[in-house]
Amino acid sequence: xxxxxxxxxxxxxxxxxFFGMGGSFLVTPALLMLxxxxxxxxxxxxxxxxxxxxxxxxxHHDLGQVDYKLGVIxxxxxxxxxxxxxxxxxxxxxxxxxxGVISVAYVVLxxxxxxxxxxEALKGDGGSGIDHEAADKDLSEYEIPExxxxxxxxxxxPPMVTLRGDIRVSAxxxxxxxxxxxxxxxxxxxxxxxxxxxxxxxxxxxPVPVAVGTDLFEIVFSGGIGSYLYGQGGGVDLxxxxxxxxxxxxxxxxxxxxxxxxxxxxxxxxFGGMLxxxxxxxxxxxxxxxxxxxLLETLGLVLVIGAAVVVAGAIxxxxxxxxxxxxxQRAPAAD
Amino acid sequence: MAGLEVPTWxxxxxxxxxxxxxxxFVLYVGYGGLEKxxxxxxxxxxxxxxxxxx
Numbered sequence: 001x002x003x004x005x006x007x008x009x010x011x012x013x014x015x016x017x018f019f020g021m022g023g024s025f026l027v028t029p030a031l032l033m034l035x036x037x038x039x040x041x042x043x044x045x046x047x048x049x050x051x052x053x054x055x056x057x058x059x060h061h062d063l064g065q066v067d068y069k070l071g072v073i074x075x076x077x078x079x080x081x082x083x084x085x086x087x088x089x090x091x092x093x094x095x096x097x098x099x100g101v102i103s104v105a106y107v108v109l110x111x112x113x114x115x116x117x118x119x120e121a122l123k124g125d126g127g128s129g130i131d132h133e134a135a136d137k138d139l140s141e142y143e144i145p146e147x148x149x150x151x152x153x154x155x156x157x158p159p160m161v162t163l164r165g166d167i168r169v170s171a172x173x174x175x176x177x178x179x180x181x182x183x184x185x186x187x188x189x190x191x192x193x194x195x196x197x198x199x200x201x202x203x204x205x206x207p208v209p210v211a212v213g214t215d216l217f218e219i220v221f222s223g224g225i226g227s228y229l230y231g232q233g234g235g236v237d238l239x240x241x242x243x244x245x246x247x248x249x250x251x252x253x254x255x256x257x258x259x260x261x262x263x264x265x266x267x268x269x270x271f272g273g274m275l276x277x278x279x280x281x282x283x284x285x286x287x288x289x290x291x292x293x294x295l296l297e298t299l300g301l302v303l304v305i306g307a308a309v310v311v312a313g314a315i316x317x318x319x320x321x322x323x324x325x326x327x328x329q330r331a332p333a334a335d
Numbered sequence: 336m337a338g339l340e341v342p343t344w345x346x347x348x349x350x351x352x353x354x355x356x357x358x359x360f361v362l363y364v365g366y367g368g369l370e371k372x373x374x375x376x377x378x379x380x381x382x383x384x385x386x387x388x389x
Contacts, residue, residue: 047355054359224352231348241355249362253370323382 005243009048012244013251014312016049017056018258019197019212019271026308029301031240043227043235050223051241052248053216059256060213067164067210071217073171074178074196078218081182088187103286106188111279113198118272120145148205165207177203193219194275208268209259251312258319270311277307 012026027048031041060066092101142165144152157170181199185192193215200211230236281303288296 047352050352051355051359054356055363058360058363224356227355228345228348228352231351232343232345236348236351236355238351238354242358245355245358245362249359249366253363253366320381323378327382 002243005240006247009052009244009247009249010251011247011309011312012048013052013056013248013253014255014258014315015251015274015308016052016216016248017059017252017255018315019193019255019274026304027244030305033298033301036237036240039230039233039235040237040240043230043233044237044240046223046230047227047236047241048244048248049219050227051245052252053219053223055245055249056252056256057213057216057220059253060209060216060259063209063213063256063260064164065209065213065259066217067206067214068217069161070163070174070200070204070206070210071214073161073174074200074214074218075221077175077178078182078185078192078196078222081179081184082186084179085183085186085188088183102188103282105184107279107283107286109184109188110194110275110282113194114272114275114279116272117198117268118276121268121272142207142209144205145202147202151203152205163204163206164210167205167207169204174204194278197271212256212259254319255312255315258315261319261322262315270315274307274311277311278304281307 008027008030015026028041028045031045032038036044057066089102144167151173152167152169155170155173157172159171160168161171161174162168177199181192181196184195196215196218197211200206200214201208206214227236281300283300284303285297285300288294288298288300
């Protein structure tokens with residue numbers, strides 16, 4: 001069991017360090033499947049996400065990929081958004097519509113963002129995968145999506161904020177993005193990394209590695225407070241969290257370092273594929289629980305974990321391939 | 336995500352979360368040391384020469 005936790009932690013750590021998300025929707029269902037109580041599965045999952053976020057943030061900080069100014073504004077806006085999202089859920093519960101609306105919104109959102117991110121990445125110049133100069137790339141050299149450029153040009157309400165990568169954007173845009181993503185996060189009851197990450201890239205225009213690093217910084221706070229709240233109810237089991245963290249600490253280093261090697265389109269393709277697999281898996285799981293079919297519910301979970309293992313493997317493979325290609329390019333030049 | 340729910344002070348829980356935080360720091364520093372120690376050899380094995388993942 002210990003080895004299983006360490007191995008699973010390694011996979012989640014790679015995804016977490018690479019994407020700045022992917023912890024809660026992998027760990028909690030897996031713990032539930034292993035027979036842990038819901039409060040322990042959620043609480044320990046959250047405590048694990050908190051620990052992994054600390055490690056991944058430290059690594060991204062070393063790489064200069066955390067924008068603390070953006071992070072603080074995002075934390076404030078997101079927290080208010082979450083409360084409004086929660087209130088909407090209670091309102092829908094009173095109407096008896098909560099379960100259905102949330103499930104549909106979850107699948108549509110995961111699938112929609114997954115499709116958009118994958119399409120954009122495939123359209124990009126580096127869509128074929130590896131940019132051998134990515135490791136040496138300056139943050140200001142990252143291409144800003146057209147949508148973000150338009151928002152930056154149109155909305156110039158002061159105060160204006162300068163972010164890493166020389167991005168100048170209205171603080172109101174950041175607050176609006178933070179509030180909206182928090183609203184969705186509170187409404188769906190998820191950490192929300194998969195919503196915040198593309199929102200920071202496409203609405204604010206933050207370079208991809210900075211979006212990942214800043215999102216992780218935000219998760220340190222939300223995960224820390226969340227774990228504390230669950231810990232008070234006895235929901236955090238150190239026997240689960242410690243071995244998971246042992247694996248994820250290594251994985252997060254690998255994943256975080258890979259963001260500086262694999263190009264941003266490569267990151268987006270993996271991210272999109274992961275979300276699409278998640279959408280299909282959640283869809284299958286929901287159909288399973290609607291029909292009362294345990295097999296379909298298990299299939300949904302196996303699909304998510306399988307996709308996570310495949311994507312983590314692909315990240316490691318692409319990173320090593322990219323390093324090898326860079327080395328073989330440099331070798332003739334040195335001759 | 337935690338929202339606006341205000342946590343009350345509980346030393347036992349604070350110790351538990353503190354232990355996770357300490358483990359995270361120890362693992363970060365420990366793996367960092369291992370990376371420095373074994374990194375070049377591992378990179379030589381994987382990439383076929385001196386290279387840095389940083």
